[in-house]
Amino acid sequence: MNNKEKIKERILDALPQLQCKKCTYKDCESYANAIIFDNEKLNKCEPGSSHTEKQITNILNNIKVIESNEIKDFPIAKITVEECIGCTICIKVCPVDAIIGARHKQHFIIDDQCNGCELCITECPVDCMEMIPNKEKNAWKWPGAQANISKKLYNEKLIRAHRIKEERKKSHLKNAQDNKIQLYIKEALSRENFRRQKIKEYE
Ligand code: SF4
Ligand code: SF4
Ligand code: SF4
Numbered sequence: 001m002n003n004k005e006k007i008k009e010r011i012l013d014a015l016p017q018l019q020c021k022k023c024t025y026k027d028c029e030s031y032a033n034a035i036i037f038d039n040e041k042l043n044k045c046e047p048g049s050s051h052t053e054k055q056i057t058n059i060l061n062n063i064k065v066i067e068s069n070e071i072k073d074f075p076i077a078k079i080t081v082e083e084c085i086g087c088t089i090c091i092k093v094c095p096v097d098a099i100i101g102a103r104h105k106q107h108f109i110i111d112d113q114c115n116g117c118e119l120c121i122t123e124c125p126v127d128c129m130e131m132i133p134n135k136e137k138n139a140w141k142w143p144g145a146q147a148n149i150s151k152k153l154y155n156e157k158l159i160r161a162h163r164i165k166e167e168r169k170k171s172h173l174k175n176a177q178d179n180k181i182q183l184y185i186k187e188a189l190s191r192e193n194f195r196r197q198k199i200k201e202y203e
Helices: 003-013 028-038 049-060 089-093 145-202
Strands: 069-071 075-079 129-133 140-142
Touching (some): 003 028, 003 049, 140 145
């Protein structure tokens, strides 16, 4: 790992790991990359507030300690299940697999897993989702176990999405190859039929 990569990893540790896109990047790692490799502004992580900006400034100035940071009483998502139509959109957008449900069935939030990113709220087509205070009145803290779990769940989701994409690609390729083989056989049979007809004509 070169020096820039090491600094990037430290910046990533200083970010909340909500993967909420509020910084306008697709996830915390993309924002950390933009800071290091593209001179992006340091104040774009809204959930991290000015404390995160200060931490990143310290890291870039080679001050070693990464202090802990927190969002007090962070909110979590809630579904009014009676209104849920089971469209599955919220499952797709949730970065940390904190929603369960099947197509056309009611969906539910896994409270302990929800990091409060709010990504699902605006996507629900029937507006049956809202943010509420978490019952335990917990704070969202990082760096640490909570943020690490969120990062791990997100990375697992990325790996799964990549695997599904590759499998679909392989399946399309196989279908295309099968179609090619079918066409080849059809053409060979047609040639053979034509040849036999010709033989009959000369008999
Ligand atoms: S937590 Fe901060 S850095 Fe991570 S995606 Fe959200 S806004 Fe961006
Ligand atoms: S349930 Fe909603 S608010 Fe909670 S982590 Fe998933 S997308 Fe974010
Ligand atoms: S997006 Fe809304 S309607 Fe669709 S499954 Fe989720 S909660 Fe239900």
